[in-house]
Amino acid sequence: MSSKKKKTDAEAAQVQAAVEVSPDLDVEELEGVGKVTGAKLKEKGFYTVKDVAFASVKELAEIIGNEERALQIIESARKMLGLHSFISALEVYERRKKIRRISTGVRSLDELLGGGIETRAVTEVVGEFGSGKTQLCHQLAVMVQLPEERGGLGAKAIYIDTENTFRPERIMQMARARGLDPDQALNNIFYARAYSSDHQMILVEHAKSIVKQHNVALIVVDSVIAHFRSEFPGRENLAERQQKLNKHVADLLRLADAYDVAVVITNQVMAQPDVFFGNPLRPAGGNILAHGATYRLWLRKSKENIRIVKIFDSPYHPEGEVSFRITEEGLID
């Protein structure tokens, strides 16, 4: 083998190793960052390699007082995470083949989704009051626990509840209907109530350590936007709200991708003067959530207990809609 070939293989191995480095690695692990610089960075909120990799030279230079060194540190963080490297389209395909799916429990919806809710993706569930967003989240927290042959992943769920709408009794009801032990089903869900947008973001950081230690394949944030809307009201706060929300959804997406979990977020709708996809309502959070989320499911009430669900903003799925019913047993065809 020529030395050139050997070098290419070695480089490839290096890139591979870089991609597998955890983005949560302490900032002091970076080349050129000792204890003193590390402490300065942490004081300003740059705790991990990921934080530095996405920082601007300007903000880092203000902390460490040297623009050239700031650039070097950012470059080394990006290199460590493999952010500089291109991958082949074949690898993209191989990565997509590793995506796992959680059945929604509604056959027609699973078919529309190509098998169910995907891991390594953020699925946004949007809909008006009472359209069934929380019911779908509850059902997924049960479905993920089922064995693979029954549409689940034999795994646990994390549930971040921002509006106090989580109902363990409903989980028990749905678990019983799917043949699971209701107490065990509850035991397999890590629950946290988020009291503010900051708390919600901190909980996502905590969620990482749970995901690392336990067999978690689903993270629910219901509703993702409620605190952001109440804390940043009006047009004058819109930019700040969107910026913060954008970071939150980006954190969720990185978590989904890095740990092979499905993230499901719910979003409210608001009235708008013009018509959005034939609907006088549009999702709160607008395009930021649309671009941050990988897929968007829109739920609508039909008559009685019937709900219509439509997929859009998906690069992979054909647009289409199906209906399901909400019953005592949960969501069914």
Ligand SMILES: Nc1ncnc2c1ncn2[C@@H]1O[C@H](COP(=O)(O)OP(=O)(O)OP(=O)(O)O)[C@@H](O)[C@H]1O
């Ligand atoms: N045990 C049950 N049996 C039958 N239907 C139920 C049951 N529990 C809830 N539902 C149905 O689900 C609806 C509530 O749906 P859900 O709470 O998921 O709405 P949502 O979209 O999350 O609304 P919001 O935006 O207000 O949180 C109820 O109106 C009812 O129709």
